[in-house]
Amino acid sequence: MRATVLVVDDRARPRRALATELEDAGFAVIEASDGVEAWDRFCQHAPDAVITDMVMPHSDGLDLLSRIRLRSDVPVILFTARGTVQSAATAFKAGADDFVSSPDVEVDDLVALVENAIAGARPSQDFPHLEKRLVGKSRAMSRLRERISGLAPLRTPVLVSGEPGTGRDTVARALHEFGATAGGRLIRIDTGTFSSDGGLPECAAVYLDGIERFSTEAQSFWAERVTCAEAEGFRGEPRILASTSDPLTFRVCEEDTYQELRGALLRFALELPPLRELREDLPYIADALTKRIGGAVGRTIRLSSAARDFLATQRWPGNIRQLEQLLERAIAFSRGRQIRRQLVKELLMEAEDSLASIREQHAALERDALLQAIQQTGGNVTHAAEILGKSRASVYRLMEKHGLALSRERRGSPE
Numbered sequence: 001m002r003a004t005v006l007v008v009d010d011r012a013r014p015r016r017a018l019a020t021e022l023e024d025a026g027f028a029v030i031e032a033s034d035g036v037e038a039w040d041r042f043c044q045h046a047p048d049a050v051i052t053d054m055v056m057p058h059s060d061g062l063d064l065l066s067r068i069r070l071r072s073d074v075p076v077i078l079f080t081a082r083g084t085v086q087s088a089a090t091a092f093k094a095g096a097d098d099f100v101s102s103p104d105v106e107v108d109d110l111v112a113l114v115e116n117a118i119a120g121a122r123p124s125q126d127f128p129h130l131e132k133r134l135v136g137k138s139r140a141m142s143r144l145r146e147r148i149s150g151l152a153p154l155r156t157p158v159l160v161s162g163e164p165g166t167g168r169d170t171v172a173r174a175l176h177e178f179g180a181t182a183g184g185r186l187i188r189i190d191t192g193t194f195s196s197d198g199g200l201p202e203c204a205a206v207y208l209d210g211i212e213r214f215s216t217e218a219q220s221f222w223a224e225r226v227t228c229a230e231a232e233g234f235r236g237e238p239r240i241l242a243s244t245s246d247p248l249t250f251r252v253c254e255e256d257t258y259q260e261l262r263g264a265l266l267r268f269a270l271e272l273p274p275l276r277e278l279r280e281d282l283p284y285i286a287d288a289l290t291k292r293i294g295g296a297v298g299r300t301i302r303l304s305s306a307a308r309d310f311l312a313t314q315r316w317p318g319n320i321r322q323l324e325q326l327l328e329r330a331i332a333f334s335r336g337r338q339i340r341r342q343l344v345k346e347l348l349m350e351a352e353d354s355l356a357s358i359r360e361q362h363a364a365l366e367r368d369a370l371l372q373a374i375q376q377t378g379g380n381v382t383h384a385a386e387i388l389g390k391s392r393a394s395v396y397r398l399m400e401k402h403g404l405a406l407s408r409e410r411r412g413s414p415e
Contacts, residue, residue: 003118004028004045008038008052008064014107018051021107022114035059039067047074049118051110054080054087054099062094069095073139075117075146079110088269098147101266109156109267116150129178133170135288136281140273144171151268152179155234157226159211159265160243162272165321168243171270172207181205181239191215191389200225200238208242211265213390216382223261230264240265275316275323282312285320289327290339301331306341314348326351367402370395374404 005027009015012033019029030045032038036059038052050068054061061078068076078091079100091099097117100110130145151158152175160168160175169188176186184204191213200206208214208222222240229237242265275282286303294301303311307330316322329347330339369388373395377383385395399405 002026002028003048004030005114005118006030006032006038006041006045006047006050006052008032008035008050008056008061010034010053010056018107018110021111025111025115027114035061035064035067038064042068046072049075049077049114051077051079051114054078054091062090065091065094065096075114077110077113077117088266089271092143092271097143098150100268109154112154113150116153117146130174132288133174134167135284136278137284138278138281140278141281144270144272147270148174149178151175151270154268155180155239156268157229157240157242157264159269160241160272161269162243162245163274163319164245165319166272166274167320168245168272169207169209171272172209172241172243175241176205176207176239187238191218203238205239205241208240210244211242211261212244212246213394215386215389216391217386219261219391223264226261226264275319279312282323283308286311286323286327289320289324290331293324293328293331297331299331301334301337301339303339303344304341307339307344310341310344322351363402366398367404370398370402371404374399 005022007015007019007022007029008031009018010033015031015033019031022029030041030047032041034056035052038050039059041047042050042064050064052061052064061080065076065078068074075097076095077098077100078096080087081101088099088101098113100113130148134141134145134148136142148171158175160171162168173186176182176184181204185202186205186207187201187203188207188209189201190209211219211222214222225237226240229240275285278285286308290301290303311323318325326344326347327339329351330344333343333347334340370384373384373387374381376387381392381395385392388395390398
């Protein structure tokens with residue numbers, strides 16, 4: 001029996017084009033021109049998947065999504081030509097299975113997302129492998145694994161965003177190893193390892209870690225590479241994966257080249273939830289980390305029930321990375337085969353005191369480096385950004401963070 005897809009778009013021509021491609025791919029298609037009509041069609045036909053424009057008159061895609069989630073877990077994909085990182089975050093928090101933002105959304109890509117969304121709603125052979133890396137039984141973790149499983153076979157760029165310590169590197173590696181570039185070489189590049197003089201490295205995929213910190217030169221280089229790759233249908237060029245811990249950078253930026261790179265990366269974006277939003281998953285995550293760390297040092301050890309319950313009550317500002325570091329210390333200092341609650345509590349208090357001290361030192365060093373760069377360049381933010389290896393937007397944010405301001409003439413020291 002053919003799967004049924006509900007296509008929702010107030011623009012008749014692109015809606016019909018997508019419907020035709022889906023029909024050619026073997027789907028039965030139902031069409032609707034806005035959220036109100038779509039909800040009626042959904043109730044009448046119970047489709048296997050929904051793909052809807054986010055911005056529509058009368059009732060938009062988010063309204064439709066919220067209605068559907070009250071009744072069903074059917075896959076829902078939102079797309080828009082005017083989206084931002086905040087739009088993506090809103091869509092995923094509302095229960096979307098995927099979100100595509102681009103002024104030039106390709107029909108073939110949308111069809112592929114529908115195919116993967118429907119496949120992801122059924123048992124997938126890839127999920128057992130992903131579950132070993134991305135542990136948890138919550139709906140948020142299940143959706144994340146589904147989206148990774150759907151994006152991995154594509155060769156399009158993907159942006160992975162999330163707070164520090166949420167596992168951006170893990171997700172980037174999963175996209176590479178479970179997808180179209182599996183078996184090839186993945187090269188990780190950050191602000192300290194990039195040089196445009198060396199050209200494009202020979203590899204199957206490139207991971208641009210902390211893209212918001214890349215210099216204007218680096219942004220221009222990778223924007224050009226993305227444009228070339230897209231012209232070739234993303235064949236023959238390394239796949240580009242990127243991560244950011246500061247997704248707001250992609251909304252507020254002045255450089256034209258950065259805008260081009262931003263548009264390409266935001267077409268397919270994954271937002272990783274912080275650990276504080278995964279409380280029901282934390283016991284599974286903690287047990288998996290304990291088993292892995294213990295195995296690495298040749299020990300069979302586990303968390304006590306009291307220790308596990310205590311861990312679930314903490315906020316974890318450093319996310320999974322902070323939890324992992326704590327468990328490494330707990331395993332090292334535990335003498336028996338069980339990690340006790342009191343030891344975990346003591347180690348967490350010690351870590352918090354140490355972290356506060358480190359943050360103070362880091363803030364002082366950061367401010368001194370920023371002040372020196374601004375003074376050295378006479379208040380020229382572009383040149384200061386080059387010295388610091390950051391984008392102009394990052395320098396402006398640092399200035400605001402540390403209470404520094406430029407004179408109107410943009411000369412001399414910050415006021």
